[in-house]
Amino acid sequence: xxxxxxxxxxxxxxxxxxxxxxxxxxxxxxxxxxxxxxxxxxxxxxxxxxxxxxxxxxxxxxxxxxxxxxxxxxxxxxxxxxxxxxxxxxxxxxxxxxxxxxxxxxxxxxxxxxxxxxxxxxxxxxxxxxxxxxxxxxxxxxxxxxxxxxxxxxxxxxxxxxxxxxxxxxxxxxxxxxxxxxxxxxxxxxxxxxxxxxxxxxxxxxxxxxxxxxxxxxxxxxxxxxxxxxxxxxxxxxxxxxxxxxxxxxxxxxxxxxxxxxxxxxxxxxxxxxxxxxxxxxxxxxxxxxxxxxxxxxxxxxxxxxxxxxxxxxxxxxxxxxxxxxxxxxxxxxxxxxxxxxxxxxxxxxxxxxxxxxxxxxxxxxxxxxxxxxxxxxxxxxxxxxxxxxxxxxxxxxxxxxxxxxxxxxxxxxxxxxxxxxxxxxxxxxxxxxxxxxxxxxxxxxxxxxxxxxxxxxxxxxxxxxxxxxxxxxxxxxxxxxxxxxxxxxxxxxxxxxxxxxxxxxxxxxxxxxxxxxxxxxxxxxxxxxxxxxxxxxxxxxxxxxxxxxxxxxxxxxxxxxxxxxxxxxxxxxxxxxxxxxxxxxxxxxxxxxxxxxxxxxxxxxxxxxxxxxxxxxxxxxxxxxxxxxxxxxxxxxxxxxxxxxxxxxxxxxxxxxxxxxxxxxxxxxxxxxxxxxxxxxxxxxxxxxxxxxxxxxxxxxxxxxxxxxxxxxxxxxxxxxxxxxxxxxxxxxxxxxxxxxxxxxxxxxxxxxxxxxxxxxxxxxxxxxxxxxxxxxxxxxxxxx
Numbered sequence: 001x002x003x004x005x006x007x008x009x010x011x012x013x014x015x016x017x018x019x020x021x022x023x024x025x026x027x028x029x030x031x032x033x034x035x036x037x038x039x040x041x042x043x044x045x046x047x048x049x050x051x052x053x054x055x056x057x058x059x060x061x062x063x064x065x066x067x068x069x070x071x072x073x074x075x076x077x078x079x080x081x082x083x084x085x086x087x088x089x090x091x092x093x094x095x096x097x098x099x100x101x102x103x104x105x106x107x108x109x110x111x112x113x114x115x116x117x118x119x120x121x122x123x124x125x126x127x128x129x130x131x132x133x134x135x136x137x138x139x140x141x142x143x144x145x146x147x148x149x150x151x152x153x154x155x156x157x158x159x160x161x162x163x164x165x166x167x168x169x170x171x172x173x174x175x176x177x178x179x180x181x182x183x184x185x186x187x188x189x190x191x192x193x194x195x196x197x198x199x200x201x202x203x204x205x206x207x208x209x210x211x212x213x214x215x216x217x218x219x220x221x222x223x224x225x226x227x228x229x230x231x232x233x234x235x236x237x238x239x240x241x242x243x244x245x246x247x248x249x250x251x252x253x254x255x256x257x258x259x260x261x262x263x264x265x266x267x268x269x270x271x272x273x274x275x276x277x278x279x280x281x282x283x284x285x286x287x288x289x290x291x292x293x294x295x296x297x298x299x300x301x302x303x304x305x306x307x308x309x310x311x312x313x314x315x316x317x318x319x320x321x322x323x324x325x326x327x328x329x330x331x332x333x334x335x336x337x338x339x340x341x342x343x344x345x346x347x348x349x350x351x352x353x354x355x356x357x358x359x360x361x362x363x364x365x366x367x368x369x370x371x372x373x374x375x376x377x378x379x380x381x382x383x384x385x386x387x388x389x390x391x392x393x394x395x396x397x398x399x400x401x402x403x404x405x406x407x408x409x410x411x412x413x414x415x416x417x418x419x420x421x422x423x424x425x426x427x428x429x430x431x432x433x434x435x436x437x438x439x440x441x442x443x444x445x446x447x448x449x450x451x452x453x454x455x456x457x458x459x460x461x462x463x464x465x466x467x468x469x470x471x472x473x474x475x476x477x478x479x480x481x482x483x484x485x486x487x488x489x490x491x492x493x494x495x496x497x498x499x500x501x502x503x504x505x506x507x508x509x510x511x512x513x514x515x516x517x518x519x520x521x522x523x524x525x526x527x528x529x530x531x532x533x534x535x536x537x538x539x540x541x542x543x544x545x546x547x548x549x550x551x552x553x554x555x556x557x558x559x560x561x562x563x564x565x566x567x568x569x570x571x572x573x574x575x576x577x578x579x580x581x582x583x584x585x586x587x588x589x590x591x592x593x594x595x596x597x598x599x600x601x602x603x604x605x606x607x608x609x610x611x612x613x614x615x616x617x618x619x620x621x622x623x624x625x626x627x628x629x630x631x632x633x634x635x636x637x638x639x640x641x642x643x644x645x646x647x648x649x650x651x652x653x654x655x656x657x658x659x660x661x662x663x664x665x666x667x668x669x670x671x672x673x674x675x676x677x678x679x680x681x682x683x684x685x686x687x688x689x690x691x692x693x694x695x696x697x698x699x700x701x702x703x704x705x706x707x708x709x710x711x712x713x714x715x716x717x718x719x720x721x722x723x724x725x726x727x728x729x730x731x732x733x734x735x736x737x738x739x740x741x742x743x744x745x746x747x748x749x750x751x752x753x754x755x756x757x758x759x760x761x762x763x764x765x766x767x768x769x770x771x772x773x774x775x776x777x778x779x780x781x782x783x784x785x786x
Contacts, residue, residue: 001275001351006286007111008269008276009353011061017277018060020270022053023263030260033253038246042137047252047259048130054262055122057269113272116265121258126251133244140241148240155233162190162226169202169220177201179215188234189227191217275352283307284353287344287362293401293436294318295341298357302340303347311472312356313337318363321457323427323437325450327479328461333472334440335372335408337461341438342370342406363436365404369395372408385413392426399435407439410446420445431455447479542741542775546709549738554646632656632675641678643671649681707731710741718754725758733764733785741771742781752781759783 012018029043039047133144142149166183169192175181177198184191186207193215194202204220219227252259278284282303296319299312315337317324326334344354348362371391392407399405411423420443427449430437441447450458458479462471489498630641639652643664650666660675711728713721725742732740742759744751759768764785771780 001272002286002289002348002353003112004272005275005279005351005353007113008273009279010111011113012273012276012280015060015063018057018273020053020057020266020273022049023266023270024050025267026050026263027260030252030256033249034256036253038242038249039252041134041140041245044130044245044248044252045134045137048127048134050259050262050266051122051124051127053266054120055124055127057266058117058120058122061117113269116269120262120265121255122262123255123258126255129251130248133248140244144244145240148237148244151233151237151240155230155237158226158230158233159190162223162230165222165226166190166192166220169222174202184217186217186219188231189219190223191219194218279353282353282355284355285358285360286353287348287356287360289348289362289364291364292318293322293363293365294361295345295363295404295436296361297341297344297354298360300340300344300360301355302336303343303355305336307355313340313472313474314476315341315474316476317341317438318436321455322434323431323450323453323456324439324459324476325427325446325456325479326438326440326459326461326474327442327447333461333474336472337474338372338406338408338438338440342368342404345404363404364402365436366400366402367395367398368404368406369399370406370408371410372406385419388413399430399433401434401436403435405430405435405437407437410439410441411443416443419443424449427456428453451479538775546739553738630675630678630680632660635662635675640681642681643673643678645673645677646671707735707737709737709739710743712743713751713755714743714745716751718751721751721755722758725755726762729762729764729783729785738785740783740785741775742783743776743779744781746777746779752778755781 024046026043026046029039029046033039133141135141140148142152163183170178170181170183174192177194179193179195182193184193189207191207192202194217196209196214196216199206199216199218202218202220204218204222205224207217207219209216282301287297295315295317297315300315301307301310301312311333313333315324326337328334344356345362345365345368347354349365354360354362371388388410395405407423407426410426411419411421413419414422423439423441423443423446427437427439427446431453439446447458450456457476459474459476460478462473462475489495635652635656637652637655640649641652641664642649643666646666648666650664650671653663653665653670656662656675661672662675662678664671664673664678707728709732711725713724716724721744729740742755744755746752756768759765759781766784766786768781768783770778771782775782
């Protein structure tokens with residue numbers, strides 16, 4: 001059933017919804033057909049609707065899938081379906097490759113519903129015959145048979161003759177005897193309304209009279225025979241219609257097996273697709289089943305609570321422990337968590353997808369027993385405690401290791417000490433029988449039992465003491481504190497009563513509750529530390545990727561510089577060889593001709609000039625700016641320097657150590673270099689994001705050297721953010737940053753849309769994308785600069 005639901009859900013996503021309206025349970029009518037009975041007009045129309053529904057459903061199955069864009073953000077059930085669809089697309093692509101290679105074309109992939117759709121038999125010939133003969137529930141078509149057409153034509157002719165004769169009487173001498181000049185009907189026979197005092201003046205049969213007795217309705221003798229003829233023809237028409245219905249019934253009887261099959265298949269498909277529609281509505285997923293009694297439901301949502309308000313919970317049972325004791329404050333969600341386990345198990349075993357994260361696990365329990373709620377009854381003399389015990393006794397012997405047992409407030413309604421002892425005894429006995437059990441409690445003794453017993457685990461519904469409100473989160477592994485005093489204070493109970501109650505608690509009980517409270521505070525602190533650690537790890541990964549990319553770019557830059565140097569050396573060698581060849585040719589030419597020494601000297605001087613010019617150009621290309629030695633004692637943090645080996649500008653971030661090494665920040669690159677490898681620039685020290693003057697009086701934007709690879713736009717309007725972002729991108733481009741991170745938050749999405757709209761048009765932007773997991777998700781945009 002789970003597979004059927006999943007296959008139906010896939011079809012709904014791919015092809016849209018399908019309607020099963022028009023299906024009625026007609027098995028009794030079809031059984032009457034099989035023994036030779038005849039169906040009425042309405043029943044035959046129901047058969048036509050049934051077959052038309054079968055044809056519509058079969059046609060829906062045969063239509064190609066609608067190509068819809070994938071959702072931008074999906075979760076749970078939709079994400080699971082999207083993943084399956086992508087896998088199917090990959091398989092389809094592989095199949096196309098096989099077809100291109102000459103293999104036989106693949107057949108459409110079959111699933112659990114394919115056979116049901118294939119077995120539908122619309123019987124179009126029977127539908128056409130029924131629709132041809134029957135126009136509506138009150139009308140048979142004239143063309144249903146030749147004889148019916150003839151009879152109705154004769155009836156029509158007879159009615160015309162009657163109207164003609166009666167019209168002559170109305171317009172003739174009988175007009176003076178009539179109450180009204182109209183022709184009417186009584187008991188299906190045409191009559192005239194005659195005044196009672198003139199009844200002898202119009203001979204004929206009297207069929208009725210008015211309530212006042214002033215008017216009688218007379219069928220004139222002239223039309224009695226024609227009216228009798230119509231009655232005879234109407235009887236023939238009725239027999240002919242019965243004959244037509246009998247013939248249609250016989251044709252339907254020939255297809256009785258197909259009709260019964262269609263009813264069964266359509267009813268089954270209707271049920272399957274109803275489960276799929278519910279799964280889509282709840283954004284539910286298909287669970288994984290096991291027979292080891294393991295329940296592992298992740299991000300489970302109670303199906304009857306609004307999705308916008310429900311707090312998802314994680315529930316485990318049967319793997320490391322077979323009993324779960326849930327404690328915590330009233331109104332904290334203990335009973336909701338308990339019911340969520342039972343409801344999702346029943347839903348899963350009924351073939352329904354469950355509102356939880358994909359690959360949640362359910363067990364194949366044969367029975368689920370629950371003692372939830374207060375069934376006290378004055379009429380049956382049942383108190384709260386006795387009603388609970390009566391319910392427990394009813395399934396005590398029937399429960400086994402294939403059962404799931406749920407207790408709400410086990411042992412409540414009686415003396416606390418006796419109730420706690422009884423609750424522990426019940427749980428211990430079920431534990432010894434290997435029965436999976438979940439119970440809620442307020443008893444400290446039961447919490448201690450769960451702490452001290454192997455295979456039994458505590459859980460609690462979290463309570464925020466700061467706000468005095470529950471969070472509805474289920475935390476497995478720690479017992480919960482009842483927080484009765486905090487809740488009572490929030491509800492308005494006077495402080496003096498609460499303080500007096502605190503003084504009446506036994507020291508042992510107060511100590512235990514304090515331990516629980518301390519455990520809870522430590523757990524919250526650990527969760528916060530873990531969350532901070534996760535963020536730090538994500539930032540470290542991001543920085544590592546950034547450094548790796550920077551190192552890669554530096555290596556590429558180095559290769560380009562070396563290649564350029566090799567090219568220049570080759571050009572120099574080529575030019576030198578060319579000049580040498582020209583010189584040799586000139587001297588050879590001069591030796592054969594009588595050329596004056598003055599001409600030879602002029603040519604030699606020109607050649608020497610060219611060589612000197614080329615040598616000067618080569619030296620300028622090769623030589624670097626004179627390296628001014630830096631005095632390490634005068635170096636200060638914030639000084640603007642140039643790293644000679646990397647040919648990059650940067651800012652000093654630390655004073656030299658004993659070896660003369662300093663930290664230099666070069667854009668997003670952070671490196672340790674020696675003072676011998678740096679040169680002080682004529683810019684003033686860079687202290688922060690501002691415009692500064694150099695020693696030569698020129699204005700430099702020192703901010704561009706130290707621009708951060710990230711900008712935070714949180715809390716700004718779209719106009720403010722665009723203005724700040726525009727300036728920031730200019731600085732980032734000047735600093736030669738390749739990639740920056742724009743933090744705009746999630747919120748309503750308006751700021752993100754405004755930022756991305758601006759990025760789309762900015763001249764510095766090569767591309768941009770939303771952040772991935774660990775980068776800030778949809779709360780940030782990663783921008784790649786040109």
